[in-house]
Amino acid sequence: MSKPPKRHVTLTDIAAAAGVAPMTVSRVLNGSGYVSAETREKVLAALRKMNYRPNGLARALKRQRTETVGLVLGDIANPFAAELSRGVREVLAARGYNLFICVSEQSAKEDLAAFDSLLDHRVDGLIVATRASKLGNDRLAEIVEAGTPVVAIGRDFRHPQADLVTADHLRGGYEAAQHLISLGHRRIGFIGVSLTSGLWLRRFQGYLEALREHGLPVEEELVAGGGASAEQPGYATEEMGYEGMRQLLALREPPTAVFARNDFAAFGAMNAIKRAGLRIPQDIAIVGYDDVPLASHTSPPLTTVRQPTREQGRLAAELLLRRIESREPVAREERIFACELVVRESTVGK
Amino acid sequence: MSKPPKRHVTLTDIAAAAGVAPMTVSRVLNGSGYVSAETREKVLAALRKMNYRPNGLARALKRQRTETVGLVLGDIANPFAAELSRGVREVLAARGYNLFICVSEQSAKEDLAAFDSLLDHRVDGLIVATRASKLGNDRLAEIVEAGTPVVAIGRDFRHPQADLVTADHLRGGYEAAQHLISLGHRRIGFIGVSLTSGLWLRRFQGYLEALREHGLPVEEELVAGGGASAEQPGYATEEMGYEGMRQLLALREPPTAVFARNDFAAFGAMNAIKRAGLRIPQDIAIVGYDDVPLASHTSPPLTTVRQPTREQGRLAAELLLRRIESREPVAREERIFACELVVRESTVGK
DNA sequence: CATATTCCTGTTAAGGTTATCAGAAGATGT
DNA sequence: ACATCTTCTGATAACCTTAACAGGAATATG
Missing domain, CATH: 3.40.50.2300 (Response regulator)
Incomplete structure (x- = not known):
């Protein structure tokens, strides 16, 4: 019962099964354009039967956007990073974007590798929360200038076309x-x-x-x-x-x-x-x-x-989406959150 | 000085600039096939000048593999997840694969969303370290049967074509x-x-x-x-x-x-x-x-x-790569690591 | 000198999707 | 009855890369 590595079911397969053109299936999937109720039903039936999953690569290639955002963290093991990514995720999920996280383990070289890896997958934008480095900032500047939206969190990266979120x-x-x-x-x-x-x-x-x-x-x-x-x-x-x-x-x-x-x-x-x-x-x-x-x-x-860690993540995501979804150039935003001293008994013992 | 959202530089642009066919540029980039030293130099010069980044989407679409692995974590904030992802990363990085992490925040529904999101991007395989759920396991079975390699870590998911790594x-x-x-x-x-x-x-x-x-x-x-x-x-x-x-x-x-x-x-x-x-x-x-x-x-x-958390991550990555890189069906592997009691002073006070 | 081999480059098509255009059929207005 | 508009569907091309093939030039072999 050995299974040969099956080919994925494609939209064209569905079209063939439903006896329509691929474009019609695409319309049903995306709810765009006109499709008669009858045709839609045929297509939906075929979809249900064949367990189809759209090929995001092809879609993204055609659409020129992936609806995915990359987050680069220096270290996954600390509460700050965890909380930050929660904030980022909250906002992205609500707006229908996916989040891919890359971890650079605090190395500037890995930082670059993470940028490249995410960009090669054509994420729509980048949130960078790693420690600044000359190497990394130079590359980030290139990335921004090549047109990919970038927001830095708590990282010393200043660029006229990138936003910065940090705490004081x-x-x-x-x-x-x-x-x-x-x-x-x-x-x-x-x-x-x-x-x-x-x-x-x-x-x-x-x-x-x-x-x-x-x-x-x-x-x-x-x-x-x-x-x-x-x-x-x-x-x-x-x-x-x-x-x-x-x-x-x-x-x-x-x-x-x-x-x-x-x-x-x-x-x-x-x-x-x-x-x-x-x-x-x-x-x-x-x-x-x-x-x-x-x-x-x-x-x-x-x-x-x-x-306010989660808030920083949330704001960064919002600033990024603003850039991603705007056609025209966006003014730079730099937001510095205030920190708050929380006095407990390790200084003013009971 | 407002920049219109620039188009990415494509391989075809490079080819035009170097006065060669796109295929030749591809050969230079991938170091495959024959290219004369002279032509290679021309291409490299154009590459350097134009700041080209390959389009991973197109490449993956054509090659039918992304050299990327997805890791689904239930919760990014705990040391176990962090250490696990380190182990996974170590192995993947050494073998030239990228790692994308998705976090499901412990919800079975988000679990599914994470699977889909990663699969839509056509990751070559999936490592799943979230808590088991009926919903999730059913979907995982489908995924496995559709041909995507899957390895579970510490998750109660048993399937004849998926590996399982856990500790006792x-x-x-x-x-x-x-x-x-x-x-x-x-x-x-x-x-x-x-x-x-x-x-x-x-x-x-x-x-x-x-x-x-x-x-x-x-x-x-x-x-x-x-x-x-x-x-x-x-x-x-x-x-x-x-x-x-x-x-x-x-x-x-x-x-x-x-x-x-x-x-x-x-x-x-x-x-x-x-x-x-x-x-x-x-x-x-x-x-x-x-x-x-x-x-x-x-x-x-x-x-x-x-x-042995990191070891579990490493082994999972290795098992996954074994599946990804093997043409023929791979025998199921289930590896259970032993745990070790570490006695300190909270039980046998000095 | 004919034939095989190696080196180099280009052409074509395909991977799966969708934007765009074109056209057919039916509905509406005058 | 004819023009116009709406609704529906399909064909074509494109997104960017690479596998496969084809062919030309140079070199080697018999």
């Missing part, structure tokens, strides 16, 4: 640090990047700005990368946070508060603090970033900065 | 419970499903089996769904674990140990235990499932069951 992480980082300062902390650590190579990280810049503004010195020893993985661009891990915190705890004069690059790093740091037998926040206060679901369920619950 | 969660669940029993526990709770509707969950069956085998009664009150979200099929959340544990703690006679459906539920449970002022594992021992990275960094570190 400079401000978010500033407020997190400011919060700790206002609680009286003077030695405030940062976990997740190193001082020398972390300036691309907006929330880190915000931290530096807050310190500067309050006349606090920026001490290199208080900025803990968290080991070898620190320079990797992805979402910081709890491992990174754990290692970073251990570095800080090993100082002659450890910080009294730390700001972690994201919640996962903060979780790792919290565990390091507890293992060292110290209390949160009495001995060391801690702030995370992102407000992932887990953040409100740790003990103590984590003070963190919430960014 | 029955055994995994059994060992987790067995571990707690061997530590002397007699009242062992389960968090993450309800007794009445949780039987689809293999690890839960393993738990029941272990109890039965040791003559322990299965008490309904010890099986805590964790609120309304419990019946949702996705990855259990820490919220679910938190709520579930609170239910168990409210019993007249709470369990002395709990087994959580996955690590995230376990984290939530741990936090509920700590908030109640109890100690882990002295008052309540806890076991999770999956061994996500965070599990070794909680305090105390979590005893859990490790499943």
Whole structure:
């Protein structure tokens, strides 16, 4: 009972079975043009019988659009990416578009491969949420100039014909640090990047700005990368946070508060603090970033900065569709969402 | 300086620019057939100048293959899905295939939409890692029978022409419970499903089996769904674990140990235990499932069951490619990976 | 020197769909 | 009765690429 790899049923097969021209079947399928009730019934009968699936390739080739959007993520494993893609999907699904996700695993080269792969399949537009790179941005500029709509999310890509959606992480980082300062902390650590190579990280810049503004010195020893993985661009891990915190705890004069690059790093740091037998926040206060679901369920619950992630995805999708569906050139849009400090007990213990 | 939506550069454009036939350009691009060095140079020059990108739709339409594989995930937000897709990607990338991911958000209907969307784009094969449903399995059977290679991961879909990759969660669940029993526990709770509707969950069956085998009664009150979200099929959340544990703690006679459906539920449970002022594992021992990275960094570190997630993804990809690239029918393969109990301090405290 | 072989290039058709045009049949208006 | 319009269906070509074939030129073989 071995099945030879069957050919797909084509629209022409249906036409033959129903005794009509292919074009008529096409009209029935798309509900366009005139078809008599009688003919329609014949075609529908044939369709039901033969289990036909339209060939999207051929259709897209002819129509010059695929009704599919590509989303490029740097890393599929983090809550930010997940939430973002949900937002994107919501909007696309409602408007009848499909979403294909490509993951670049944080490599600029894979980024290019993902762009190419999606473009070769002629997606109607691209949403890019990977870390910026010279290589990637150059290619993106080419893509935009070749006429494919592109929207960047939280990625430093500015182009007169592409939209940008992001959150104000400079401000978010500033407020997190400011919060700790206002609680009286003077030695405030940062976990997740190193001082020398972390300036691309907006929330880190915000931290530096807050310190500067309050006349606090920026001490290199208080900025803990968290080991070898620190320079990797992805979402910081709890491992990174754990290692970073251990570095800080090993100082002659450890910080009294730390700001972690994201919640996962903060979780790792919290565990390091507890293992060292110290209390949160009495001995060391801690702030995370992102407000992932887990953040409100740790003990103590984590003070963190919430960014409207799903909204960013939704808006990006809407901006993209606007470009896709507009005939004439569209004015550039850059939207920066505000972040919100969520104060919990990891800084103002009960 | 408004740009009209440019047409893509086609192979024919290149041919015209280089003064050769389209076929010759095709030969240069694909490195197939004979092309003189001189002609090749002309073509390459034109290619460089005109920024050409092959039209994958047309190519795929002609070649009848896309070198693209579709992966359907139920939920992008969980570590299992992330790790799985990494494994799949690794293998595909090495063999020159692209990966498109579709997310069904745990709905059987969306599942079908994802299948259709990928099939309409004529992916060469499908890897399905969503929860089984009657609707979905019926459709998958049709797909397989229509000739598209399909591999299921951890999904109850059996078909003579489709492969199945999974891990032995029955055994995994059994060992987790067995571990707690061997530590002397007699009242062992389960968090993450309800007794009445949780039987689809293999690890839960393993738990029941272990109890039965040791003559322990299965008490309904010890099986805590964790609120309304419990019946949702996705990855259990820490919220679910938190709520579930609170239910168990409210019993007249709470369990002395709990087994959580996955690590995230376990984290939530741990936090509920700590908030109640109890100690882990002295008052309540806890076991999770999956061994996500965070599990070794909680305090105390979590005893859990490790499943070889990435390997499952890799194997699924390999099985799929085997089917895609073989002309003749391929024998069905069902591979069940063993799970491994990882004992940490949440059960055998230091 | 005739014949076979290798190298190179072009022509044609096809993959499955749909836009466009053309034409037939029936309905409506004057 | 004739022009006009609406409704229906089909033929043709095109979207862009490549497989298959064909043929010409150059080189090798007997």
